[in-house]
Amino acid sequence: MIMVKPITIIGGGLAGCEAAWQIARRGFPVRLWEMKPLRFSPAHKSPLLAEIICSNSLGSNAPNSASGLLKAELRQLRSLIVAAADASAVPAGGALAVERGAFSQAVEAQLSQFSHLEILRQEVEDIPRESLLIIAAGPLCTETLAQNISSLTGAEHLFFYDAIAPLVEGESLDKSTMFWANRRSDDKDYLNIPLTKDQYEGFYRELLAAKVVDPHPFEEQHYFESCLPIEVLAARGRDTLRFGPMKPVGLVEPTSGQQPYAVVQLRKEDKEGRLFNIVGFQTKLTWSEQKRIFTLLPGMENVTFARLGSLHRNTFINSPLLLEPNLSLREYPQILFAGQLLGVEGYMESTAMGLLAGINALAIARGKSILPPPPTTAMGALIKHVTTKTKNFQPMNINFGILPPLPHKVPKKERGERYSARALAALSEWMPVD
Numbered sequence: 001m002i003m004v005k006p007i008t009i010i011g012g013g014l015a016g017c018e019a020a021w022q023i024a025r026r027g028f029p030v031r032l033w034e035m036k037p038l039r040f041s042p043a044h045k046s047p048l049l050a051e052i053i054c055s056n057s058l059g060s061n062a063p064n065s066a067s068g069l070l071k072a073e074l075r076q077l078r079s080l081i082v083a084a085a086d087a088s089a090v091p092a093g094g095a096l097a098v099e100r101g102a103f104s105q106a107v108e109a110q111l112s113q114f115s116h117l118e119i120l121r122q123e124v125e126d127i128p129r130e131s132l133l134i135i136a137a138g139p140l141c142t143e144t145l146a147q148n149i150s151s152l153t154g155a156e157h158l159f160f161y162d163a164i165a166p167l168v169e170g171e172s173l174d175k176s177t178m179f180w181a182n183r184r185s186d187d188k189d190y191l192n193i194p195l196t197k198d199q200y201e202g203f204y205r206e207l208l209a210a211k212v213v214d215p216h217p218f219e220e221q222h223y224f225e226s227c228l229p230i231e232v233l234a235a236r237g238r239d240t241l242r243f244g245p246m247k248p249v250g251l252v253e254p255t256s257g258q259q260p261y262a263v264v265q266l267r268k269e270d271k272e273g274r275l276f277n278i279v280g281f282q283t284k285l286t287w288s289e290q291k292r293i294f295t296l297l298p299g300m301e302n303v304t305f306a307r308l309g310s311l312h313r314n315t316f317i318n319s320p321l322l323l324e325p326n327l328s329l330r331e332y333p334q335i336l337f338a339g340q341l342l343g344v345e346g347y348m349e350s351t352a353m354g355l356l357a358g359i360n361a362l363a364i365a366r367g368k369s370i371l372p373p374p375p376t377t378a379m380g381a382l383i384k385h386v387t388t389k390t391k392n393f394q395p396m397n398i399n400f401g402i403l404p405p406l407p408h409k410v411p412k413k414e415r416g417e418r419y420s421a422r423a424l425a426a427l428s429e430w431m432p433v434d
C-alpha cells in the first residue's frame with residue numbers, strides 16, 4: 001500500500017481550519033498543528049480551534065456589499081467557516097454575527113469527523129520540510145516560528161506592524177479644488193488638497209480632540225518613528241504635520257501660483273485611479289471619527305471610504321515579492337501561506353485565503369495546477385492584491401475598488417449588485433480540484 005504524506009498546516013485559526021476542511025473533505029490526509037491550549041497569543045483566550053478573537057461580527061451579509069459577496073463566494077465553495085457562522089448566527093441587522101463558542105464548537109465538530117485529519121496540540125517552532133506545508137499562524141504568530149519564517153523570506157520581508165492609511169474611491173472625490181503635482185519632479189502622480197491656515201488649524205484642532213481606539217496591552221509603545229499615527233504627530237505641536245505628511249514644500253497651487261499653507265496628498269492605488277490612499281494618514285482614530293474628520297477636508301465632503309485607517313500589531317509577509325498566485329513561496333514551492341499572515345485583513349478575508357491555500361496545496365499534492373479564481377471575483381481580487389508588486393504593501397480587506405471596474409457606468413446604488421452578479425457568475429465557471 002502506498003502511504004500518502006499528509007498536508008501539514010500550522011495554526012488552527014480561521015484560515016488553518018478552512019484549509020484543513022477543504023483538503024480533508026476531498027479525502028486527502030491532513031495534520032493540523034495548533035498550540036492552544038498549551039500556549040496562547042496575547043489576544044487568544046479560548047482553547048477551541050477557529051477562535052474569533054475580537055468583534056463577533058464577520059461583517060455585512062448584504063449580497064450587494066463587498067463583504068457580503070465574499071461570504072457568498074465562500075458559501076459557493078462550501079466553506080466550513082461560513083457554514084459554521086451561519087449555523088451559530090445571532091441577530092445583527094444586515095451583518096453576520098456569531099455566538100463565538102457555538103461557532104468554534106461547530107468548526108471543531110466538523111473537523112473531528114475525519115479519521116484522516118489529525119489535530120496536534122503543540123507549538124511549532126521549526127518549519128517542517130518533509131511534506132507539503134501551509135503556514136497559517138495568524139497575525140500573532142509566535143516569535144520562534146516568525147524567526148524561522150524570516151529565514152525563508154528574508155527578515156526584510158516579514159513585518160510585525162501594519163500602518164494602514166484610509167483608502168477612498170476616486171469617483172467620490174470632488175477634484176475641482178485639488179491639483180495634480182509631485183513634490184520633487186514634474187510628474188503629476190499625487191492629487192493634492194491645498195489647505196489655508198484656517199483650514200489647517202481647524203483640521204488640527206479636530207484631530208487633537210478626536211476619539212482613538214485603545215491599544216491592546218501588547219501593542220502599547222510600539223509605534224515606529226517613520227509611521228506614527230497622524231493624531232500622535234499632531235499632539236507633538238501645531239506645525240508638526242505641516243513639516244510631516246502635510247508638508248506643502250515643493251507644491252504650487254496652479255490657480256493662485258502660491259505654495260499652500262499645508263496639503264493633504266492622495267496617491268493612486270491602481271492605474272485607473274479608482275482608489276486613492278491618503279498619504280501618511282495611518283491612524284488609531286475610531287472609524288466614526290475618521291469618517292467625521294476626514295470629510296471636513298475640502299473635496300472630501302462626500303467621499304466613500306473603501307478602507308479606514310488602522311495601525312496594529314500584525315505579522316505579515318511581503319507577499320507580492322514572495323508568493324506565486326497559488327500562495328506558495330517562489331523559492332520553496334512546497335510551502336504555502338494562508339490567512340492574515342499573507343497580507344489580507346479580516347476574518348472573512350483570512351478564511352478565503354485559507355480556502356484557496358487548501359485547494360492549491362491539494363492540487364500540488366495531486367500533481368495538478370489550477371488557476372486562481374478570476375479577478376472579477378472577490379477572492380480573485382484579493383489574490384491579485386497580495387501577488388501584485390507595489391511600493392508599500394499593506395494588508396487589504398475586501399472592497400469593490402480592488403475588483404476590475406464594471407464595463408459600463410451604472411448608478412451608485414446599483415453598483416454593488418452588478419459587481420456581485422458578475423463575480424458569482426465568474427466563480428461558478430471556475431472549478432477547483434475535486
Ligand SMILES: Cc1cc2nc3c(=O)[nH]c(=O)nc-3n(C[C@H](O)[C@H](O)[C@H](O)COP(=O)(O)OP(=O)(O)OC[C@H]3O[C@@H](n4cnc5c(N)ncnc54)[C@H](O)[C@@H]3O)c2cc1C
Nearest residue numbers: 011013014015035054055124137138142339340346347350
Ligand atoms: C487583536 C486583534 C483584533 C482583531 N480584531 C478583528 C476584528 O474585530 N474583525 C476582523 O475581521 N479581524 C480582526 N482581526 C484580524 C484577525 O486576527 C483575523 O482576521 C483572523 O483571526 C486571522 O485568521 P488567521 O487564521 O489568519 O489567524 P488566527 O485566527 O490568529 O489563527 C492563527 C492560529 O495559529 C496558532 N499559532 C500561532 N503560532 C503558532 C505556532 N508557532 N504553533 C502552533 N500554532 C500557532 C494560534 O494559536 C491561532 O490559533 C484582529 C486581529 C488582532 C490581532
